[in-house]
Amino acid sequence: MSDSVLEQHGPEWLRVMLRIRFFEGSLADLFERGQLVGVVHLSIGQEAVAAGICSALEPGDQITTTHRGHHHMLARGLEPEPMLAEILGKATGYCRGKGGSMHVACFERGVTGANGIVGGGIPMALGLALAAQELGSGGIAVAFFGDGASSQGTFHETLNLAALWRAPAVFVCENNRYGEFTPTERAIAGPGVAARAAGYGIPGVAVDGHDVQAVHAAALEAVERARAGGGPSLLECVTTRVRGHHEGEENYAGTYREAPLGPDPIDLLDAALGQPGLRARLEAEERELVARALAAAQAAPDPDPATALEDVFA
Amino acid sequence: MSDSVLEQHGPEWLRVMLRIRFFEGSLADLFERGQLVGVVHLSIGQEAVAAGICSALEPGDQITTTHRGHHHMLARGLEPEPMLAEILGKATGYCRGKGGSMHVACFERGVTGANGIVGGGIPMALGLALAAQELGSGGIAVAFFGDGASSQGTFHETLNLAALWRAPAVFVCENNRYGEFTPTERAIAGPGVAARAAGYGIPGVAVDGHDVQAVHAAALEAVERARAGGGPSLLECVTTRVRGHHEGEENYAGTYREAPLGPDPIDLLDAALGQPGLRARLEAEERELVARALAAAQAAPDPDPATALEDVFA
Amino acid sequence: MNGSPSGANRLAPAIADAIAQEMRSDPRVLVWGEDVTIGVMGPTRGLAAEFGESRVRDCPISEAGFVGAAVGAAIGGLRPVVDIMFSSFAYVAFDQLVNQAGRMRYMTGGQLSVPLVVIGSAGAAGANAAQHSEVPPALFLNGGGLRVAFPSTPHQAFWLTRAAIRSDDPVIVLHHPALAAARGPVGAEPLELGQAEVGPEGDDVTILAVGLMAHRARSAAGKLAAEGIAAEVVDVCSLSPMPWETILASVRKTGRVVVVDEARLTCSVASELAAGVAEWAFGDLRAPVRRLAVPDVPIPFAPGLEAAVIPDEDAIARVVRETVGA
Amino acid sequence: MNGSPSGANRLAPAIADAIAQEMRSDPRVLVWGEDVTIGVMGPTRGLAAEFGESRVRDCPISEAGFVGAAVGAAIGGLRPVVDIMFSSFAYVAFDQLVNQAGRMRYMTGGQLSVPLVVIGSAGAAGANAAQHSEVPPALFLNGGGLRVAFPSTPHQAFWLTRAAIRSDDPVIVLHHPALAAARGPVGAEPLELGQAEVGPEGDDVTILAVGLMAHRARSAAGKLAAEGIAAEVVDVCSLSPMPWETILASVRKTGRVVVVDEARLTCSVASELAAGVAEWAFGDLRAPVRRLAVPDVPIPFAPGLEAAVIPDEDAIARVVRETVGA
Numbered sequence A, B: 001m002s003d004s005v006l007e008q009h010g011p012e013w014l015r016v017m018l019r020i021r022f023f024e025g026s027l028a029d030l031f032e033r034g035q036l037v038g039v040v041h042l043s044i045g046q047e048a049v050a051a052g053i054c055s056a057l058e059p060g061d062q063i064t065t066t067h068r069g070h071h072h073m074l075a076r077g078l079e080p081e082p083m084l085a086e087i088l089g090k091a092t093g094y095c096r097g098k099g100g101s102m103h104v105a106c107f108e109r110g111v112t113g114a115n116g117i118v119g120g121g122i123p124m125a126l127g128l129a130l131a132a133q134e135l136g137s138g139g140i141a142v143a144f145f146g147d148g149a150s151s152q153g154t155f156h157e158t159l160n161l162a163a164l165w166r167a168p169a170v171f172v173c174e175n176n177r178y179g180e181f182t183p184t185e186r187a188i189a190g191p192g193v194a195a196r197a198a199g200y201g202i203p204g205v206a207v208d209g210h211d212v213q214a215v216h217a218a219a220l221e222a223v224e225r226a227r228a229g230g231g232p233s234l235l236e237c238v239t240t241r242v243r244g245h246h247e248g249e250e251n252y253a254g255t256y257r258e259a260p261l262g263p264d265p266i267d268l269l270d271a272a273l274g275q276p277g278l279r280a281r282l283e284a285e286e287r288e289l290v291a292r293a294l295a296a297a298q299a300a301p302d303p304d305p306a307t308a309l310e311d312v313f314a
Numbered sequence C, D: 001m002n003g004s005p006s007g008a009n010r011l012a013p014a015i016a017d018a019i020a021q022e023m024r025s026d027p028r029v030l031v032w033g034e035d036v037t038i039g040v041m042g043p044t045r046g047l048a049a050e051f052g053e054s055r056v057r058d059c060p061i062s063e064a065g066f067v068g069a070a071v072g073a074a075i076g077g078l079r080p081v082v083d084i085m086f087s088s089f090a091y092v093a094f095d096q097l098v099n100q101a102g103r104m105r106y107m108t109g110g111q112l113s114v115p116l117v118v119i120g121s122a123g124a125a126g127a128n129a130a131q132h133s134e135v136p137p138a139l140f141l142n143g144g145g146l147r148v149a150f151p152s153t154p155h156q157a158f159w160l161t162r163a164a165i166r167s168d169d170p171v172i173v174l175h176h177p178a179l180a181a182a183r184g185p186v187g188a189e190p191l192e193l194g195q196a197e198v199g200p201e202g203d204d205v206t207i208l209a210v211g212l213m214a215h216r217a218r219s220a221a222g223k224l225a226a227e228g229i230a231a232e233v234v235d236v237c238s239l240s241p242m243p244w245e246t247i248l249a250s251v252r253k254t255g256r257v258v259v260v261d262e263a264r265l266t267c268s269v270a271s272e273l274a275a276g277v278a279e280w281a282f283g284d285l286r287a288p289v290r291r292l293a294v295p296d297v298p299i300p301f302a303p304g305l306e307a308a309v310i311p312d313e314d315a316i317a318r319v320v321r322e323t324v325g326a
């Protein structure tokens, strides 16, 4: 990676990674205090994947993500306040309180949707890519999914279809080395996720997902290929799930074998940037921004129960 | 292949391949004369795959097959008469007339089932293999499926599971270069079916499926590996579908691009055997055997309508 | 009423013609499915010749993948029509239909539309056996978030397919394989999702039926008329929205109801119709609402067995007579 | 009645204990599913410690694959118990459940048995949103070939799970996440598939309900008793076989029926029950059979929205009052 890329993107990466960290941290706090409804799956430790990929995208592109997708959304530019409002089930949430943590979406800003069904959003991204191709919009689509999701049939079907039809899509496997409580090596046979790309005749690359520069470089290549009509790629970003599968799991999960922690992606980037003071300044700003968003989201009204019957059909 | 293998199996291969040819030919005739109900998918041209694989199996093994599976069943030793009776919807059919051509089964003789759902029987074979493993029966299971089926999610999911759990299973893709009317290269991206095995860390071999000796040699290796606890293999047998997708397709399918015919597997084997007179003798015997079976099946009674309500639950 | 908007006079070609007309007027409409260029099942036959093999696109056998992709494409601005062949193949794509297509608008608080059409055959057509004879509308209706239509005539097929393609919701269009060649004109009066067709009319008893059962109900009504029983047939060709007003109006008039369904009885459309009638028109009922459906068995292969489990004209007439006599 | 056969006194542990007891006595019984060694959902918790990680086996996330493998394993002589976690995850394995497990015996003319159990949670438990709050029994019932149980107490959970494992048919056992910790003893009297539990008894009106709705119906009945309305609750904990005799006996006694369901109304179990009652006990009905179910919407996330669409004790009591007053 040339220094100019780091110069160009580094401060924004650091900002968004800190935003993610504080955003997710605030959810952990809320959970701890019993103020969260539903289940949350946090992305702390995985910030570099989101920042590295999304900074390679254009406004007209679309992403689909998973139950663990707040970081992708923030990196894609969604606003913390309506995100938090959604996660708190408020009327001002992006989805009017109907979606919650696992279903935040903002189509206008390029986040078609999260998904509660593991593997469920992979074909959807292909479809978004094909729509862009067909409509000539110049856009591409990115499917984010976990290592666990790569065992689903939809992964295989979609990669085959995408390769056949040279879809402008990038398939990003965020390999945090766990699906729930099962380590990846007990769920994925063979040499690994990236290696499966060869079976479809498309590029498959594994990168260090803690290193935003490495992620971004790989993303740029895949995104450019997709946009230029060169077809889809599979990108495996090996990363670390710091907080376990979901908040509150200690109620039943006990101490399962956690994979060794990788490096902290924020520390890594900070060191690479070598700009004393930048981190502290951004930390202050982002901590404040998230705190304000949270306060506003908490103060927002609950949805009118009558709205439960709306939005089923056009 | 050593000559002794050919000597040992050659005459039986020739016999069963002729049996399949006449069996399927008699169905084509029946269809032509308007005497067949439902849809039939014939395996003429693919006899060597069935003969080569099934002659590597033991009585306690199980196979699952597809809508196009008569050849596998005959090679596995099912009787032509109850098979034909089933295909004709008679009470004396293996499935009492409830299954028909796409669902012939005889568990006792190692044919767990055909399947009307493309890709539907692949996981079932894994389960049969795991049952054998768990019960210590020493048996293995073989899933037959088409090139088209390899695009289904169940293919991917099953191979991953089988590889992880070292299931005593062999996955046989019978690549007749078409799924319905779509040539394989328009349905399968990348270097081909066998190459996908690498993604799961299991052996993947492509052989000439017209050549029963080649099929058998590859089958023996895969079967021995499975039986010895070495885990599953993927075997791709490239073959030729001589009669199109199903009888009667000319009513709507027109002249689609048929792949070039491969060599006739029966001619190939006959030439390799070089035993003048053998083929003529076996032809006479098998033609007669199939004719007698057909006459008996046609004379058999229809099922009592009351039996339609039986066999749903235990 | 002016002239017919379609030259098609059989059911499957009427679907194809509706698709073709929409493709001509709206470039966002495209067709995906296995061998749709050849049009194995009828509803896409002839389209590739006019629109080319990119817009009418053959798919590898991976229903969850391409149905899911169609969901994404619909969200992304296209209007995909997926021919899934036999509707039971939708079972391998069930999550993508029910849990994705049927939920996306709702889960996103109304942000997303999924203008997707999935066409599939439903019903037994002589010895297709258990996995190719399904009649699954109840699964889609209870699954939720999906519109469902099941036309029984070329007229219904043309207009409901057109309405399905123009709808901003995901719509499942079912067609019965035994009716593919059923003849009839396409009338000029449009039919919308949510409408039923009533005919013949009658005062003695209402028969509610769909698809092939609607055909058989009409035959049975003809037979019964000769016996002096005036049966009114409501062909519930749109199942979501369910045309309750038309149904209840007929029931209020006749006070007697027989529901006929080619699906298994338990949790079927027949049960839904019977329950709704019994709840909302209880005071008008002069006899119990009788349901005639497939007993809870898979469809068997042998023609004699298949016929034994599917309601026919005689069975319908018999139950109607019993109901009128009750 | 002798002592309890199980020390479990909560619902999810009662399922786990039933599995454990069957595993002890039958080496063919094994457990598959995602993270079943940890037992995320409860019903498999603790089993791995006793039976090891091969017999209690964690599966990669590939439901169609391992449910399908379980079908094959069941045919091959094992008795797999699959914990699919949330029952809506069965949608990605729907073909394997309905079109394979549910058809194999029939299509083979009775040659094959599929002694498979699939356990999944069903229902909303506070802000799980649309894809994790499904109540899908109607889909399995109309799909066919499957037995279905939905226990609402530890007693029912223990006995029905035991019966499911001993059954030679594929059985879906549903359990409500909001009842996982519901307390109650496991009685000595076995409950079989096909049986319902009646209680409290009453002469004025019958409430038919399942799962969490059965709990709420019992609470509502308590409240109504104080008002002088004697409601009888039939907990239809077995849905296939459907305990029609028990249901109809209660209806004949009371002449008034309210059905409560946590699924979407259309083509639901509620509709099935209402239709059956209205068809087979028409002469005994003194009021229309009322159905109280989720309107045809996906389950929303926000707790206030969720509560707005799911029948509660007050709604049940209100509809019962209306029915008794009718």
Ligand SMILES: Cc1ncc(C[n+]2csc(CCOP(=O)(O)OP(=O)(O)O)c2C)c(N)n1
Pocket: A041, A066, A067, A068, A116, A117, A118, A119, A145, A146, A147, A148, A149, A150, A176, A178, A179, A180, A241, A245, D034, D061, D063, D085, D089, D092
């Ligand atoms: C079809 C389906 N099966 C199972 C689940 C339950 N589940 C939720 S998250 C998860 C693990 C996913 O692992 P991975 O794809 O690696 O994503 P990660 O949680 O590690 O980000 C599972 C099994 C689900 N939501 N959907």
Ligand SMILES: Cc1ncc(C[n+]2csc(CCOP(=O)(O)OP(=O)(O)O)c2C)c(N)n1
Pocket: B041, B066, B067, B068, B116, B117, B118, B119, B145, B146, B147, B148, B149, B150, B176, B178, B179, B180, B241, B245, C034, C061, C063, C085, C089, C092
């Ligand atoms: C899930 C599903 N989708 C589609 C079909 C329709 N169909 C029947 S056979 C077939 C082609 C199968 O191709 P292949 O697997 O190569 O087997 P072959 O017919 O060549 O033996 C298709 C698409 C089906 N039966 N099941």
Ligand SMILES: [Mg+2]
Pocket: A146, A147, A148, A174, A175, A176, A177, A178, A179, A180
């Ligand atoms: Mg993971």
Ligand SMILES: [Mg+2]
Pocket: B146, B147, B148, B174, B175, B176, B177, B178, B179, B180
């Ligand atoms: Mg083929």
